[in-house]
Amino acid sequence: MATTIKGPAIFLAQFAGDAAPFNTLPNITRWAADLGYKGVQIPTFVSSLFDLDKAAESQTYCDEVKGICAQSGVEITELSTHLQGQLVAVHPAYDSQFDAFAPTEVHGNPKARQEWAVDQMKKAAVASRNLGLDVSVSFTGSLAFPYIYPWPQRPAGLIEEAFAELARRWKPILDVYEDHGVDVAYEIHPCEDVFDGVTFEMFLEQLKGHKRCMINYDPSHFLLQQLDYLAFIDIYHERISAFHVKDAEFNPDGRQGVYSGYQSWENRAGRFRSLGDGQVDFAGIFSKLAKYNYDSWAVLEWECCLKHPEQGAAEGAPFIADHIIHVTEKAFDDFAGGSTDHAQIKKILGL
Template structure:
C-alpha cells in the first residue's frame, strides 16, 4: 500500500486578475499558506504559465518548478480541461465553447480543433520536461446532445460518434506514450466520457491504450446517482488522478438529476465544499490507499454557497485529516508464532 500524496489544490478556480491570484509566485505562496503541499496547474491560464515556453524549454520548466518549490509547494500535474474539451465539439456547442480557444481560431471549428490538439501536445511536452507522469483533461463530446434516448437515436449514431472521438484521441494517446505521460480523462457530464460505460466504449476503440486513464472525482458520480465506491473497485487499474470534491443530491417531487434548468443553488444536485456534501471520503481514501493509488489528493473547490478562500483553507485541512499513513506491518504481527513448511503440513493433517 502507498500513502496518498497531498493536500494539493487545482488552481483553475482561483486564478484571477487580483493579487495574490494573478501571478505564479504569488498564487503558489498563497496556496502554501493555506496548507497545501502541491498545486495542479491550468495550462490555459497565461497569468500562471507560458505553455509555449514550457513545452520547449527545460530551463523555463526548471524555473517554473523552482518558484513553486521556493513557495513551499510542488507542481503535481498540468491540466488541459478547456483545450481537451475542444478536441471534440458538437456544432450545438460551437458558440458556447468558442471562448475557450485562442482569439485567432474562434468562429472556425476546424482551426479550433487543430489548435486544441496542439495545445494538448504542448502540455504533454511540458509535463515531460517537468518530470510529471500524469495529465488531466476532458475528452470533449460529439454525442452529448443525444444523451437522452428521445427521439429515438438512429442506429449507429453513438457508434459513429465514439469511433470519431477515438480517432481524434488515438494520436494524442500515442504522443502521450512517447512523452511517458498518462492522459487522465475527468469522467464528467457534458463529456462523451461521463461514466464507466462510456469510458469502456472509448477504451475499446483505442485498443485499451495504456495511456488512456481516469481522473476520479466522486462529486460527478453523486450527481449521476452512480456508485462512486464501486467505481474505484472496477477501475482501480485506470485511476491515476484524484479530485477531492464534494457534492450532494437531494431530489424532490419537483426535480431530480436533470435539475429543471435551475441555477446551482436551486438544483437537487449541487457541488459543495469538502465536508458539506454527501461523499463518504473516509471510504474513498481507504479504497484508494488499499489499491496502491500513487498520486495526489487534489482539492477542486466548487461550491454554490461557500466563499472560495474559505473552501480552500478548509479543504487543505480536510484532506490532511483524511490521508491515511499506511501501515508497514500487520496489526496481528505480535501473535505470529512462526511457521515452516513442515509445520504447515502437520497443521493440515498431511504428515505421514
C-alpha cells in the same frame, strides 16, 4: 508494496484572478503553501500563471516554474488541459459557447479551433515531461452528449460513430503522450462523451486499450448521477492515475431529480459543495484508494454553490490531510505470529 497518497494539493484554476495573491504563480503558490497544501495542479489555460507554448519549447522555463513552486514550498502535481481537451471534440450546438475557450483568431472556425486544441494538447505532453510529470488531466470533449436521452429515437450507429470519431481524434494525441511517458487522465464528467464507466469503456475500446488513456477520479460527478463511486474504484482502479477531491450533494424532491429542472447551481437537486459539506463518503474513497495502492496526489477541486472560495480552500487542506491514510507496512496481529513451522502446521491440521 504499500503506498500512501500524496497531498494535500489544490487545483488553481478556480482561484486564479487579477488581484493578489491569485494573479501570479509566485503569489498563488505561496498562498496555497500557507494554507497547508503541498502540491498545486496548474491550469495551462491561465496565462497569468503558466505559458504552455514556452513550457513546450524551453527546459529553462520549466526549471524556473519548478523553482518558483519549490521556493513556495509546493510541488507541481499535474498540468491541466481541461479547456483544450474540451475543444478536441465539440458538437456544433456548442460552437459559439466554446469559442470563448480558444484564441479570438479561431472563433467561428471549428476546424481551426480543433487544430489549435490538438496542438495545445501535444504541447502539454512535452511540457509535462519537461517538468518531470507522469500524468496530466483533461476532458475528452463531446460529439454525442446532446443525444444522451434516446428521444427522438437515435439513428442506428450514431453513438458508435461518435465514439469512433472521438477515438480517431485522440489516438494521435495519446501517441505523443506515450512518446513522452505521460498519462492523460480524463475527468469523467457529464457533458463530456465519457461521463461514466460504460462510456469510458466504449472510448477505451475504440482506442484499443491505449496505455495512456487513464482516469481523473472525481466522485462529485458520480454522486450527482447516482453512480456507485466506491464500486467504480473496484472496477477501474488500474486506470485511475489522478484524483480530484470534490464534494457534492443530491437532494431530490417531488419537483426535481437528476436533471434538476434547468435550475441555477444553488437551486439544483444536485449541487457541488465544499469538502465536508456534501454527501460524498471520502473515508470510503481514501480507504479504497489506499487498498489499491494509488500513489499519486489528492487534489482539491473547489466548486461550491454556497461557500466563499477562500473559506473552501482553507478548509480543504486539513480535510484532505485528515483523510489520507498512512498505509501500514505490517499487519496489526504480527505481534502474535512467528516463523513458519511445517511440523506444527501438519499437527494442527491432523496430518
